[in-house]
Amino acid sequence: MFEWRCLMDAIGKPKHRIFVIAGILLMMCALPVGAEPSGQAPVVFRGPVATPVADPLCEYSSLFYLGLGMPLSRHAEMPPDRASIEHIDPDDVVLYDTFEEEGLEGWEFSSGAEVISPGRVDEGSVQLANANMHRIIDTEPGQHYKVMAWVRIVQDEGNDWGGFRIEAQTRDWESLAHSGWLLAGTHDGEWFKAALSFTAVTRQSRIQVGYFGGPGRQIVAQVDELIVFRRTGENRPPEVHVALDPVLMSGGTQRYTLVGDDPDGAISRVVWDFGDGTRSFKRSGARRIVIPGRHVATVQVADDDGQVVTYSIPWGMSDSTTPGLTISSLPMDRIAHFDEPLIHLEGTARSDAQRVMVSTDRGWAQAASGAPQWQVDVPLQPGLNRILAQAHYPNNRIVTEERLVRYVPGGDLAISD
Numbered sequence: 001m002f003e004w005r006c007l008m009d010a011i012g013k014p015k016h017r018i019f020v021i022a023g024i025l026l027m028m029c030a031l032p033v034g035a036e037p038s039g040q041a042p043v044v045f046r047g048p049v050a051t052p053v054a055d056p057l058c059e060y061s062s063l064f065y066l067g068l069g070m071p072l073s074r075h076a077e078m079p080p081d082r083a084s085i086e087h088i089d090p091d092d093v094v095l096y097d098t099f100e101e102e103g104l105e106g107w108e109f110s111s112g113a114e115v116i117s118p119g120r121v122d123e124g125s126v127q128l129a130n131a132n133m134h135r136i137i138d139t140e141p142g143q144h145y146k147v148m149a150w151v152r153i154v155q156d157e158g159n160d161w162g163g164f165r166i167e168a169q170t171r172d173w174e175s176l177a178h179s180g181w182l183l184a185g186t187h188d189g190e191w192f193k194a195a196l197s198f199t200a201v202t203r204q205s206r207i208q209v210g211y212f213g214g215p216g217r218q219i220v221a222q223v224d225e226l227i228v229f230r231r232t233g234e235n236r237p238p239e240v241h242v243a244l245d246p247v248l249m250s251g252g253t254q255r256y257t258l259v260g261d262d263p264d265g266a267i268s269r270v271v272w273d274f275g276d277g278t279r280s281f282k283r284s285g286a287r288r289i290v291i292p293g294r295h296v297a298t299v300q301v302a303d304d305d306g307q308v309v310t311y312s313i314p315w316g317m318s319d320s321t322t323p324g325l326t327i328s329s330l331p332m333d334r335i336a337h338f339d340e341p342l343i344h345l346e347g348t349a350r351s352d353a354q355r356v357m358v359s360t361d362r363g364w365a366q367a368a369s370g371a372p373q374w375q376v377d378v379p380l381q382p383g384l385n386r387i388l389a390q391a392h393y394p395n396n397r398i399v400t401e402e403r404l405v406r407y408v409p410g411g412d413l414a415i416s417d
Contacts, residue, residue, distance in 0.1 A: 166178075
């Protein structure tokens, strides 16, 4: 849904006003709500195992694709005000600090810590230049807590051990949980959210933020919107939008994009598997496509609690010299679900196909009977099965078609040796 608050914030800034107004007029005239995406538009998905949707009012993509000079990645990473706490029960919040009006009041800090402007979304944030700050909070022994904060690594020089971190400790400095080293090499100088969970063992605990390491490393980092809250509900999965640009010709560039957040934690890992043998661990980027084919890209997004959501995006690129291969018995735009352990697969290859091999990622492979009209029975294993059909042509050319199938056995769930 379109965020009117984001629109009003943008209109309030003179340098954005002309872009926003022009974008609204163009969307009203050229992109009616509910229009089907054209072949030139990106495919945008909003949830696990989603189908293509047209979303002309989507705040993450519309201004970019209307050609108004607003990069998608920059616009998508502009977070709404107070985004870190909107899904958290106020009664569970132990500490929430934006470092604006009160600055570092309540914190003990070393030399090199200061409040600077601007912050991530407001006027202030803390900058720590090889510095530390810590604060005592009241906790209940045995209660589970989570710490979240937005961090930006401004400078990271030297090769000594250590790094920037957020840590929960007992009042006696015993470590309870650690964010791991937060370094510029893994976060590209942009704002990102870090999260960690801990269980209190005493009635007071310490939140420690800053650099810990050897003297041969210099790290300058900013911190904003730090929150500590009691964990009283179920973990919520990451909420993201993913998009994969179409590729119209061999050698073209394909842009992939993931934007979003984990409402009660942080996204800890992203894996793009494009289905053509390549992967990426970045949220967004671009890659060159050379080999024609039709594939299904899968995106796995994990949060700091280990919960994973999976997105599926069909895509393809072909040219006039590409040998053909189709799978007619399974849909390409979604994951098919079955409750039987054996499915019948059939399709068509070009007339000069020598054979069609079919395999799964569960350790099964077999040559299909017939070519160009081919068929085969494929055994499934419980859970998600990736099925590959490969048509072999003269001159060692291989064309691949891929499908995703989820097998859920019927009957009651049981565990056996």
